Amino acid sequence: MHTIDLAYVGRGIHEELVAHVADQEGYYADEGLHVAIRDGIDWDIRRxxxxxTIGLGRAVLSRLTDGIDWTMLSVNTHRPLFWFLGRPGLESLEDLRGRRxxxxxxxxxxGCFARIVLRRHGLDPDHDLTCVVRAPGDYGMDLRxxxxGSIDAAYVGSTLAPEQVAEEEGLRVLAWVGDHxxxxxxxxAVDPAHHSPESPAVQxxxxxxxxALATIAARPDLAVDYLASFLTRLTRDEAVRHFDTYIGPYFSADGHVDLAVAQEAVDLVAVELGVATQPAAGIYQA
Incomplete structure (x- = not known):
């Protein structure tokens, strides 16, 4: 049996759902593979x-800034599961001008993705609003x-369901990053200096x-069961709506990448970071 560590670098269904399905449905075992799913949120890039790693976004930023040849071998979705939530009175991202x-x-x-989306809505994140830097988590403190009223809006991830939270808290869903x-x-993704993409464990x-992606596409009821095990505040109907809105239509059934989308994204990330871009075809093999 081969052994490999698989690290998530953010909490929530965005990073954890597909690996959880693969683990719980026995797909790793079927491959003769022992996968240790690790919390790598606070790991430095050397570790x-x-x-x-599940976190292709962090791997792309590291490739552009650290020169590490991270190679992306399977892609779950092209639409990041992050949202902007605002207090009552705010209806759009443009309303964040002058806000916190x-x-x-x-x-x-x-954070890089958020800045790109804000710029697309005519907002300079360094001058047009006050950014209060927060670490990713369950976003309980952000809701507090x-x-x-110490902030006007929060950028939140998939440890919560934005519509359900907005309804309970009297908030507004200003935007889903995946729409913009x-x-x-x-x-x-792997670093070839440590794990050959062709090794039996990686393959x-x-x-x-x-x-697991094919299972999510073919068996939505099962996928909702797993989703609901993460988002325990949702009723079954709410979990179905969340799946139908953000997962079912947008998660890949085969793990392949759209290189045109990837190239545009890598170019935008490079501009935001102030570094040279790279050909997406050299980054993604999915």
Whole structure:
């Protein structure tokens, strides 16, 4: 049996759902593979290189800024699961001008994506609003800050369902990042200096990941069961709506990449980071 570490670098169904399906449905075992799913959120890039990673966004930023030849071997979705939530009175991203936004740091993948989306809506994140840097998590403190009025909006991830939270808290869903910026952000990536993409362990991991994607596409009821196990505040009907809105239509059934989408995204990320871009075809083999 082959063994490999697989690290997620963000919490929520965005990174965890597909690996969870592969694990729970026995797809890793079918490949003769022992996969240790690791919490790599606080790992530095040197430690992360020793594992396969789910976080393609972080791997792309690292490739552009650190010169590490991360190679993307399977892609789950091209639409990042992050949202902007606003207090009552805000109806669009343009309304954030002059306001306070809780958001991830710009050097992180989700923070970089947020800055790209804000710029697309005519907002300079360094001058047109006040960015309150927050670490990713369950976003409970961000919701508390919204209730207290110490921030006007928050950038949140898939540890919560935005419509359900907005309804309960009297908030507004201002935008879904996936509607405004597409990039292959989750799947399977390795650093070839540590794991050959052709090794039996890596190839087995990729096959299991793609099998889990096919299961999610073919068996939505089962996929909703797994989704609901993460988003425990949702009723069954709410979990179905969340799946039908954000997962079912947009998660790949085969793990392949759209290189045109990937190239546009890599170019935008490089501009945001102030570094040279790279050909997407050299980054993504999915």
């Amino acid at each position: 992360l290189r020793g594992a396969a 936004l809780a958001v991830h740091a710009g050097f992180t993948a989700p 800050m919204l209730r207290e 910026f597409r990039i292959p952000t989750v799947g399977v 087995g991991l990729v096959r299991a990941n793609r099998r």
